[in-house]
Amino acid sequence: MTPPTANALADDTGAAAVAEGTRPAIDIQGLRKVYNGTSAVDGIDLAIPSGEFFGLLGPNGAGKTTTLRMLLGLTPIDAGSVRVLGMPIPEQEREIRARLGVVPQFDTLDPDFTVEENLLTYASYFGLSGPALTRRIEELLELANLETRRRARIDTLSGGMKRRLTLARALINGPEVVILDEPTTGLDPQARHHLWRQLRRLRERGVTLVLTTHYMEEAEELCDRVAIIDAGRIIACDSPRALIAEHVEPWVISLSAASARRFIADPATLPARMLEIADSWLIYTADPAAVRAELESAGLAHSTRAANLEDVFLRLTGHDLRE
Ligand SMILES: Nc1ncnc2c1ncn2[C@@H]1O[C@H](COP(=O)(O)OP(=O)(O)OP(=O)(O)O)[C@@H](O)[C@H]1O
Numbered sequence: 370m371t372p373p374t375a376n377a378l379a380d381d382t383g384a385a386a387v388a389e390g391t392r393p394a395i396d397i398q399g400l401r402k403v404y405n406g407t408s409a410v411d412g413i414d415l416a417i418p419s420g421e422f423f424g425l426l427g428p429n430g431a432g433k434t435t436t437l438r439m440l441l442g443l444t445p446i447d448a449g450s451v452r453v454l455g456m457p458i459p460e461q462e463r464e465i466r467a468r469l470g471v472v473p474q475f476d477t478l479d480p481d482f483t484v485e486e487n488l489l490t491y492a493s494y495f496g497l498s499g500p501a502l503t504r505r506i507e508e509l510l511e512l513a514n515l516e517t518r519r520r521a522r523i524d525t526l527s528g529g530m531k532r533r534l535t536l537a538r539a540l541i542n543g544p545e546v547v548i549l550d551e552p553t554t555g556l557d558p559q560a561r562h563h564l565w566r567q568l569r570r571l572r573e574r575g576v577t578l579v580l581t582t583h584y585m586e587e588a589e590e591l592c593d594r595v596a597i598i599d600a601g602r603i604i605a606c607d608s609p610r611a612l613i614a615e616h617v618e619p620w621v622i623s624l625s626a627a628s629a630r631r632f633i634a635d636p637a638t639l640p641a642r643m644l645e646i647a648d649s650w651l652i653y654t655a656d657p658a659a660v661r662a663e664l665e666s667a668g669l670a671h672s673t674r675a676a677n678l679e680d681v682f683l684r685l686t687g688h689d690l691r692e
Pocket residue numbers: 404405409427428429430431432433434435436474
């Protein structure tokens with residue numbers, strides 16, 4: 370894949386406007402949404418400063434998309450308030466929309482149009498036209514690495530190409546805030562890294578980014594702060610590093626289920642917190658040498674790694690043996 374030019378779109382993103390004050394780019398208070406008597410979003414408070422790269426993590430059905438949709442004015446708010454760039458939803462929805470970019474969870478590209486026509490149509494919603502738009506579309510096609518597919522119909526694109534085009538489309542109005550709902554789901558590793566690079570560039574220009582993802586390493590790699598939400602509530606919110614330090618032991622030793630059964634013949638004598646994941650077991654410990662010595666004396670194969678955000682996620686949204 371050819372990397373885009375370093376200064377693609379640098380001239381007219383909203384970065385200058387973002388720097389105008391210290392108020393949060395996004396301010397959510399007491400946000401609620403109820404579907405059929407069940408709270409999909411159950412009282413979320415969140416302030417995202419301008420220029421932050423923020424991640425919203427949580428299991429399927431946790432309420433991430435519903436939260437983002439309320440932020441965009443696409444789903445009516447049942448209770449609470451949302452302000453974006455200082456303006457309230459839904460009263461100033463139109464003004465907000467003009468300064469926002471969106472990558473929805475499911476692609477909403479128009480299948481009857483080509484790649485280029487999709488960008489042109491979307492630009493027309495913002496009243497963009499003329500030579501500046503022509504230049505911008507060239508930049509965006511380059512950024513999405515779709516220059517050679519400009520006349521291709523959407524249904525002839527691969528899933529990854531559609532995701533890239535959707536990101537390009539989201540940037541057409543030079544947004545100050547970009548909301549991305551699982552932008553990398555279904556992308557191959559190369560395409561994912563390509564997209565990460567684009568997102569980092571936006572971050573460097575002062576654009577505020579809000580991302581949901583099920584890839585914990587992606588959130589750890591990109592986000593300044595993440596919130597973990599479960600059943601419509603924020604259960605933890607901090608930098609990935611701080612969450613790891615606060616919620617999990619620093620080391621994780623993994624072993625096969627068969628080895629684990631031999632190791633924990635007597636569960637009452639567990640030497641550390643353990644978690645069963647599919648066919649393997651994870652042992653969380655601050656003293657990996659002691660655990661490894663026990664495993665080695667029992668002749669059990671194992672491997673050790675540093676704890677990461679996925680361990681925090683499992684701890685906070687799942688269950689381990691002792692809980
Ligand atoms: N339009 C709707 N009508 C009824 N229930 C809905 C609607 N949209 C969402 N829900 C419910 O609200 C809850 C939260 O859904 P939401 O799509 O926000 O989850 P999510 O965190 O984005 O999950 P995923 O990771 O699977 O995308 C779920 O229980 C879902 O079934």
